[in-house]
Amino acid sequence: MAELILEAQDVEFEYPDGTKALKGVSLSIEKGKKIAILGSNGAGKSTLFLHFNGILRPKRGMVRFAGQDVRYNHSSLMELRKKVGIVFQDPDSQLFSASVLQEISFGPLNLGLTEEQVLQRVQQAMAATGITELQDKPTHALSYGQKKRVSIADILAMEPMVIICDEPTAWLDPKHTIQVMELLNGISRQGTTVILSTHDVDIAYSWADYIFVMSDGRVVGEGIPERVFQDEGLLRQADLAQPWLVEIYHEFKQQGWLAKGVPVPRTKGELLELLKRDTPGQALVVSG
Ligand SMILES: Nc1ncnc2c1ncn2[C@@H]1O[C@H](COP(=O)(O)OP(=O)(O)OP(=O)(O)O)[C@@H](O)[C@H]1O
Ligand SMILES: [Mg+2]
Incomplete structure (x- = not known):
């Protein structure tokens, strides 16, 4: 049987204001696959992602990484976050350093690498995302699309086993959309599991190995892209176009x-x- 890297089992989650964002989500993600999670605004995609590296803790149910239940003590969470990197939907909630170079160096510096190793990772991540020429710019002075690419480089430089990208192409122009999707393909070819959420059904269809469809806090369908997108009932239920x-x-x-x-x-x-x-x-x- 294929090796599972992430699992959610009957996960329920409620925000402090009482919003029930996840209503019993169960899914299994195979190691090394390219996974797309689809669903309309408010379906629960970002909330689910935040469970995958322990930023949120289920009210009920279980999250597993590499077959082990996620534990919520400080050291277990630090370990988990080295292995599961999330590129947030909103880059402004991820970027906090003065310059692009400092921003991308921050994570690897905390991994106990040598300065040379850090620099090498940072340069690779900047080259892969096409932001080398922005390295001395303050992050707050970047355009939205540039911030988006810096936030991807941020996580790339950590070299996690799983990269989760919450709407990686939102607000990117066509050239940079293609560049980011090619980048995610390259990361996948190196064996990293890549999970993304998107509203772009064309990207999900052509890119993903496997798709989960969410609606109203639940997984309402899953399968290979050819199957998911020929299920008209499922597309209607989840408000998805073909x-x-x-x-x-x-x-x-x-x-x-x-x-x-x-x-x-x-x-x-x-x-x-x-x-x-x-x-x-x-x-x-x-x-x-
Ligand atoms: N911090 C929060 N406090 C209260 N409710 C929240 C919070 N964040 C999200 N929600 C609610 O939880 C539900 C799921 O939201 P979530 O952001 O996970 O959806 P999503 O599928 O990522 O949507 P989108 O496509 O718009 O990014 C929504 O009803 C949303 O209003
Ligand atoms: Mg979201």
Whole structure:
């Protein structure tokens, strides 16, 4: 059986004002996978993430890391947070140092590494996120998208086993969205488990190995992207749109441009290959 890195079992959580944000969440995340968590505003994604490194503690239920129940004493939490890094949804709640360089150095300096090792990690993290030229800037003077990339570099430099990114591409321009997703792919290829939340169904569809869908404090569906996004009842329940690739695939099949039984493509390139194969030599005439 696949090795599980994070598990939640019947997790319930209530904020001090009485908001029941998680109403019995159970899920299992396999080590090394690319996981997307989808769900509309207020579904409970960020609240769940804060349980994964012990910032929040369940009112009921259990969180496990690498098969062990999370313990909430200071030293266990410090250990857990070295292994599970969270890039917060709002970079302003994560960044606090004067300059970008100081900000990214802070975590690794506290890991007991040599100065040289720290510098090497920081430089790597800055290069990977494309912020090397911002290193001397004060963090408060950065644009939102720049802050977002600094907050990712912050966690990268810690080299955790699991990287959790809460809406990593929100507010990023198209070029930096692609850059961040490629970066997360690269991190995943090195064996790190990557978990993200997003409202971008196209990104989730093409990027993730496995998807969990949340609605109103619960996990209401899960599966590989092809399955999740063909479950129209689930999409309606969670207020999710279909990715454009899935929509186009169904339309093209209806038009007879794709053979019956062809699998739904995961990328634009796969769709074009299918079209070339199923309609060889035919020009597609789009009327209207
Ligand atoms: N600090 C807080 N105090 C009280 N209620 C909160 C707090 N943070 C979140 N909530 C509530 O908990 C519920 C879940 O919120 P959460 O931020 O986890 O959702 P989300 O899925 O991350 O949403 P979004 O897509 O908007 O980021 C919401 O009803 C929200 O209003
Ligand atoms: Mg959130």
